[in-house]
Amino acid sequence: MKKRKRASSSTLFLMELIIAVMFFALAATVCIAVFVRAHLLSKDAKELNMAVNITSDAAEIIRSQGSISGVRSVFIRDYKNVNISGPDSSCDIILYFDDDFQEIISDHAVYTEKIHLELNDSFLVVSIVFNGSDGNTIYSVDLNHDLLQRGAT
Secondary structure, three states: OOOOOOOOHHHHHHHHHHHHHHHHHHHHHHHHHHHHHHHHHHHHHHHHHHHHHHHHHHHHHHHHOOOHHHHHHHHHHHOOOOEEEOOOOEEEEEEEEOOOOOEOOHHHOOEEEEEEEEEEOOEEEEEEEEEOOOOOEEEEEEEEEEOHHHOOO
16 A cells, blocks of 8 residues: 655645735735725815815905906916916916916916906806816816996996
8 A cells, every 4th residue: 555645734834824925915905905095085185175275266366356357467466477368358367286286387287277257248257177287177167257246347
């Protein structure tokens, strides 16, 4: 009769160790994926929050003025790198921001805020769009501002 060799205890220990390492590698992979997803969600939430704040600031500036020329003068006074084009009946304002949401020149912009103002009878029709670096809209709002309500004509 032939003698069968028994598996040595070191081989079983090695198999058990390999299985344990594979289990921890799988757990680490899942944890890393969860942390990456959480980071991306946090970044998206920060972008949206800042876009809402910056857009709200612009809307309040527009709301406080009685004319497009008043809006122009406030944006020129408060923003050093503002790009304003168009006549007083229809105006486009573009602001540029870096990745820390600080206003910068257009060459290094990560985010842009585009404001379109149009005078329609006594209403100032406003469209504000805040875009990310990829050109996708992060936040937008459309407003109608009654200039007669402010006593302007």
